[in-house]
Amino acid sequence: MAKEIIELTCIGCPLGCSLKVEKQDAEILSVEGNTCPRGDAYARKEVTNPTRIVTSSVKVVGGEVETVSCKTASDIPKNLIFSVIEVLRGQTVTAPVRIGDVLVKNVCDTGVDIVATKEVQSA
Amino acid sequence: MKQYDLVIIGGGPAGMAAAIAAYDEGVSDILIIERDKELGGILNQCIHNGFGLHTFKEELTGPEYAARFAQQVYERGIAFKLNTMVMDISEQKVVTAMNAHDGMFEVQAKAVVLAMGCRERSRGALNIPGYRPAGIYSAGTAQRLVNMEGFMPGKEVVILGSGDIGLIMARRMTLEGAKVKVVAELMPYSGGLKRNIVQCLNDFDIPLKLSHTVVDIEGKERVEAVTIAQVGADRKPIPGTEERYTCDTLLLSCGLLPENELSRTAGVELSPVTSGPVVNESLETSVEGIFACGNVLHVHDLVDYVSQEAAVAGRHAAEYIKADAMEKSSGKTIQIEGEGGVRYTVPGFIRPDCMDENLTVRFRVGNVYQNCSIVTYFDDREIARRKRPVMAPGEMEQIILQKKQLQNDVSRVKIVIEPNS
Numbered sequence: 001m002a003k004e005i006i007e008l009t010c011i012g013c014p015l016g017c018s019l020k021v022e023k024q025d026a027e028i029l030s031v032e033g034n035t036c037p038r039g040d041a042y043a044r045k046e047v048t049n050p051t052r053i054v055t056s057s058v059k060v061v062g063g064e065v066e067t068v069s070c071k072t073a074s075d076i077p078k079n080l081i082f083s084v085i086e087v088l089r090g091q092t093v094t095a096p097v098r099i100g101d102v103l104v105k106n107v108c109d110t111g112v113d114i115v116a117t118k119e120v121q122s123a
Numbered sequence: 124m125k126q127y128d129l130v131i132i133g134g135g136p137a138g139m140a141a142a143i144a145a146y147d148e149g150v151s152d153i154l155i156i157e158r159d160k161e162l163g164g165i166l167n168q169c170i171h172n173g174f175g176l177h178t179f180k181e182e183l184t185g186p187e188y189a190a191r192f193a194q195q196v197y198e199r200g201i202a203f204k205l206n207t208m209v210m211d212i213s214e215q216k217v218v219t220a221m222n223a224h225d226g227m228f229e230v231q232a233k234a235v236v237l238a239m240g241c242r243e244r245s246r247g248a249l250n251i252p253g254y255r256p257a258g259i260y261s262a263g264t265a266q267r268l269v270n271m272e273g274f275m276p277g278k279e280v281v282i283l284g285s286g287d288i289g290l291i292m293a294r295r296m297t298l299e300g301a302k303v304k305v306v307a308e309l310m311p312y313s314g315g316l317k318r319n320i321v322q323c324l325n326d327f328d329i330p331l332k333l334s335h336t337v338v339d340i341e342g343k344e345r346v347e348a349v350t351i352a353q354v355g356a357d358r359k360p361i362p363g364t365e366e367r368y369t370c371d372t373l374l375l376s377c378g379l380l381p382e383n384e385l386s387r388t389a390g391v392e393l394s395p396v397t398s399g400p401v402v403n404e405s406l407e408t409s410v411e412g413i414f415a416c417g418n419v420l421h422v423h424d425l426v427d428y429v430s431q432e433a434a435v436a437g438r439h440a441a442e443y444i445k446a447d448a449m450e451k452s453s454g455k456t457i458q459i460e461g462e463g464g465v466r467y468t469v470p471g472f473i474r475p476d477c478m479d480e481n482l483t484v485r486f487r488v489g490n491v492y493q494n495c496s497i498v499t500y501f502d503d504r505e506i507a508r509r510k511r512p513v514m515a516p517g518e519m520e521q522i523i524l525q526k527k528q529l530q531n532d533v534s535r536v537k538i539v540i541e542p543n544s
Contacts, residue, residue: 009321013176014425014518016317052322055171055184056298057270066273069170069186078326085298099190117170118186 003029006047012038019043051075055117056088058103063095063120070103071117076110083108095122128152128444129437130218130232132209132385135164136426137417137433138238139192144437145236146199150444154230155196155203156220162196162203163189164240166426168267171291173318177427188426212389214410234412234440237386237400238433241379241418243288249377251283253340256347262288262376266295275299277372281349282306283337285313285320286517287424289376294323296374303327304368307335307351309358312491314378314517316424338365340373349373379422389413396467397421403456404473404482405439406432414440421469421485424519428485432469435479457529457536464488464495464540466516473536475529482524484538491515492540497522500537501529510543 008019015035021043022029031043045051053075057067076084084107093103097120104114128150131138134157142153161167166174169185176182179191196203207222216235221227243261260268260276266288268274280301282289285308293303306324311334313320324331332351338360339350353364381399383391391400392409399420400408407414416436417429457475459468468486492514499507499522506528514520522538529536 009317011318011322014173014316014318016321018512052326053172053182054298057170057273059273065271067271069184069270071170071172071184081298081326099187117184118167119190 008043008046010034010039010042012036012042021047023047050078052078052081054081054084056085058088058091058093058114060097060120061092061094062122063097064123065120068093068097068103068120069117070114072107072110073113073115076107076112080108080110084110084114088114095120124217124229124231126231126233127154128233129154129236129440130216130230130234131155131236131238131437132212132218133157133164133238133240133417133419134159134162134203134205135238135240135417136166136189136192136429137240137419137436138164138236139189139196140430140433141236141238141414141416141437141440142201143192143195143199144434145441145444146201146437148438148441148445150441151199151201153201154232155201156207156209156218157203157205158208160206162193162205165263168263168270169291170270171295174426177425178430185426192430209385212385212413214390216389216412233444234414235389236433236436236440237383237391237408237413237415237419238417238436239382239385239419241381241422243375244378244380246375249283249375251337251340253337254343256340256342256345258342258346258371259340259373259375262286262292262374265292265372265374269295269299275301276374277301277346277370279304279370280372280374281337281351281368281370282374282376283351284308284375284377285315285331285333286376286378287315287319289374290315290319290323292374292376293329294327297327297329301372303329304370305329305351306331307337308333309336309354309377310334310516312515312517314376316517336360337373346371346373379418381419381422383419386413386415386419391415394467394471397469399469401472402470404470404478405443406436406470407439407443412440412443414443421467421487424517428519428521431483432485435483457533459484459536459538461486462537462539464490464492464514465538468538473524473529475526475533478524478526478529480526482526483521484524485519485521486538487516487519488514488540489516494543495540496543498539498541499524500539501533502535502537514540
């Protein structure tokens with residue numbers, strides 16, 4: 001198969017470097033345009049198995065507020081974003097909640113937990 | 124009247140960082156006044172990740188970033204009043220505020236840090252034709268409803284403006300089950316960060332239509348449809364390019380405006396470009412002892428830079444308090460001028476003898492520039508030249524000035540965007 005050049009914008013940080021990935025079949029030959037190692041890692045993942053951090057919120061029972069914000073503790077496969085959101089939609093948590101509390105273990109069998117990103121005290 | 128060394132108006136990222144820095148500089152008699160029910164400001168509704176890479180070397184969500192600074196405020200025992208609205212600041216630094224517990228009250232400050240942040244440009248300020256039905260929200264209002272109050276503003280959404288909050292909300296509404304049909308942007312380039320175009324629009328196949336604006340809103344009780352049209356170089360709609368989108372919600376993400384009503388009551392001079400105070404190298408406004416930082420000074424894209432800037436303001440406020448008056452400088456000031464696409468600079472002028480060893484000068488460009496350099500001149504002498512492959516109005520730029528370079532008889536500093544030869 002011929003070499004393929006894929007152009008990407010890095011999402012590793014707000015700089016948004018323009019990346020060029022040279023790829024032949026499944027093999028990545030080179031990454032250009034990144035200004036840090038995160039860009040290189042992002043480019044390699046993005047053309048093979050793209051991943052994202054997912055942030056959302058879940059309902060709180062007995063808390064001073066109605067919802068608590070949460071995130072995947074690390075990035076998960078991009079094609080599972082909506083499956084993760086679906087799990088969170090049915091989820092409730094009882095106050096008090098602390099930052100880092102695990103709200104869902106091993107969400108969608110990704111090996112990644114959903115953790116709270118805000119403190120919610122009991123009402 | 125109760126007295127404080129330092130009163131900080133606003134308990135968001137800028138106010139907290141200013142308070143922490145002032146405390147660490149030896150001023151502990153501080154009061155932060157915050158109108159919301161918790162510290163953290165807008166970060167509390169920014170539940171997405173991407174904050175803190177510079178400050179904490181990791182990617183945090185808004186509430187996590189806010190919590191880390193709030194923790195530092197608590198650890199230092201810095202006083203703060205929540206649910207409290209500041210009504211007036213006098214030139215003599217008397218701050219008038221009110222809340223449901225204390226009623227109306229006044230405090231006398233030796234120094235004040237303005238950290239009120241900014242607000243969104245409203246529909247009224249945009250002159251969009253059409254009815255005034257329910258279903259039109261600023262993107263930030265929708266963000267608060269979805270992320271904090273647990274309400275969805277609508278199911279079918281059109282977004283006008285490609286500022287970061289609009290892009291973030293395009294993704295957020297999509298994840299919560301809404302259909303975001305289009306993001307229309309008046310300018311030929313996006314106002315948001317590139318990463319947000321990728322992860323908020325491209326990831327979900329949401330079209331971004333550059334050089335487009337809303338020309339009609341239908342619906343009397345509730346938004347029923349929005350018509351957008353392409354605009355020409357004059358930013359006027361081109362007849363015949365109209366496209367109608369049925370929807371129940373229109374979100375506006377059309378820019379942020381520093382919130383300076385209080386600065387005005389204090390007699391602080393404002394810049395017509397940034398709508399924020401004109402400040403010197405210490406981030407002190409035209410009123411001695413009143414400092415400004417964060418989005419009230421000029422709108423930032425990154426909270427990390429807000430925290431850095433606010434720490435500088437807090438430190439200088441503490442120095443001012445300790446000296447009981449800013450050590451009188453020789454009176455010499457150097458203007459910083461932006462040319463060739465540099466719309467403004469913060470600070471706007473420098474008193475060289477009051478300057479730190481290194482001074483960060485932040486600015487924005489007025490257009491998209493490719494293969495250009497940021498060139499710094501002292502009078503007509505070139506001091507520094509830094510290549511930038513791409514610059515855009517949505518992304519803040521900065522240069523560092525060194526005090527030792529400014530020793531000689533420089534009368535003005537010029538920052539210019541020049542094409543690479």
